[in-house]
Amino acid sequence: MASGILVVFNQEGGRVRRVAYEMLSLAQKLAPGSITALTFGEGADQVREAVGRYGADRVILLSSPTYHRYSSDGFAQAVAQAVEAVDPEALFFPANAWGKDLAPRVAGLLGAGLASDCTEVHRREDGRLGAIRPIYAGKAYARVAIDSPRQIFSLRPNIQAVEESGRAADVLTVDPGLDASSFQAVVSEVIQSQGGQMELTEADIIVSGGRGIKAPENFKVLEDLAEAVGAALGSSRPVADEGWVPHSYHIGQTGKVVSPTVYFAVGISGAIQHLAGISGSKYIVAINNDPDAPIFKAANYGIVGDLFKVVPALANEVRRIKQ
Numbered sequence: 001m002a003s004g005i006l007v008v009f010n011q012e013g014g015r016v017r018r019v020a021y022e023m024l025s026l027a028q029k030l031a032p033g034s035i036t037a038l039t040f041g042e043g044a045d046q047v048r049e050a051v052g053r054y055g056a057d058r059v060i061l062l063s064s065p066t067y068h069r070y071s072s073d074g075f076a077q078a079v080a081q082a083v084e085a086v087d088p089e090a091l092f093f094p095a096n097a098w099g100k101d102l103a104p105r106v107a108g109l110l111g112a113g114l115a116s117d118c119t120e121v122h123r124r125e126d127g128r129l130g131a132i133r134p135i136y137a138g139k140a141y142a143r144v145a146i147d148s149p150r151q152i153f154s155l156r157p158n159i160q161a162v163e164e165s166g167r168a169a170d171v172l173t174v175d176p177g178l179d180a181s182s183f184q185a186v187v188s189e190v191i192q193s194q195g196g197q198m199e200l201t202e203a204d205i206i207v208s209g210g211r212g213i214k215a216p217e218n219f220k221v222l223e224d225l226a227e228a229v230g231a232a233l234g235s236s237r238p239v240a241d242e243g244w245v246p247h248s249y250h251i252g253q254t255g256k257v258v259s260p261t262v263y264f265a266v267g268i269s270g271a272i273q274h275l276a277g278i279s280g281s282k283y284i285v286a287i288n289n290d291p292d293a294p295i296f297k298a299a300n301y302g303i304v305g306d307l308f309k310v311v312p313a314l315a316n317e318v319r320r321i322k323q
């Protein structure tokens with residue numbers, strides 16, 4: 001009988017994103033059955049110790065040149081073969097761009113149900129897994145049950161605390177026997193985003209600017225706060241549409257959905273389309289000079305004031321405390 005959880009994640013050069021540890025920590029809570037980690041690419045061999053520390057009993061490391069460049073169809077076939085070898089009850093993928101691309105293809109290949117972008121996965125009374133995921137652009141949450149024997153979940157980053165288990169993961173050798181030349185689509189080049197900032201969907205703190213910043217050169221004020229608090233930078237849609245910041249900064253219904261611990265909304269009015277992308281934030285701190293701005297209804301902390309005075313003062317205070 002299928003048991004345990006297969007946690008599939010991306011890594012670069014041995015650098016594992018925190019969401020992988022979050023998925024392993026969640027799997028620890030939900031198992032019975034063993035937890036198997038699966039990753040791809042150059043540097044995969046370096047992750048064994050780390051994944052063991054966060055709960056993997058076994059790890060499949062597909063590090064051969066076949067897997068050096070991402071291929072949706074190729075990697076999906078490899079995961080499907082790993083599933084045959086491991087026979088897990090469920091698969092976890094990160095709900096980042098990589099996982100959102102791969103998980104549905106794996107679900108299609110396996111004929112398994114998929115619940116995407118989950119904010120919670122739990123064990124139900126009938127012993128099967130269930131999930132909670134946002135719907136209607138974060139306005140409501142749906143409880144999801146998957147009827148197929150195999151269940152697949154993609155998990156939003158920053159929804160689960162990481163917990164060390166002190167395990168040592170054994171390497172499980174699985175050779176899917178695939179040839180990269182048969183892959184239908186392969187990523188040929190990855191161009192780093194401007195400034196090389198951390199991926200917004202995985203950031204723990206975000207400083208985000210809206211039209212209230214008035215001009216692109218004023219974004220420096222936000223960069224200063226972001227540097228002081230160790231945050232990634234984001235923006236509302238008009239700011240990205242104007243070309244004041246790269247499009248990768250755009251957060252909201254038509255942009256990125258983020259789930260940081262702290263989200264600073266600076267000079268952002270709080271339109272429903274923007275809120276759709278930030279409802280998973282633990283704390284929203286709004287800075288706006290209009291006390292009636294809708295963002296204050298969504299915020300946990302609000303500062304009514306001119307951002308050009310409030311933000312530098314905040315950055316200076318953070319630096320003072322850190323000294």
Ligand code: FAD
Binds near residue numbers: 267
């Ligand atoms: P504004 O609404 O103009 O707000 C600027 C705010 O700055 C105001 O509240 C003002 O009080 C404040 N301000 C001004 N000066 C200062 C100052 N000196 N100090 C402090 N505060 C100041 N928007 C998104 O963000 N993301 C999306 O994904 C998105 N998708 C959309 C999809 C559709 C189909 C549509 C129709 C719209 C979408 N929008 C989206 C646009 C959205 O409706 C809003 O127009 C947009 O979010 C407003 O951006 P903003 O808050 O930066 O600007």
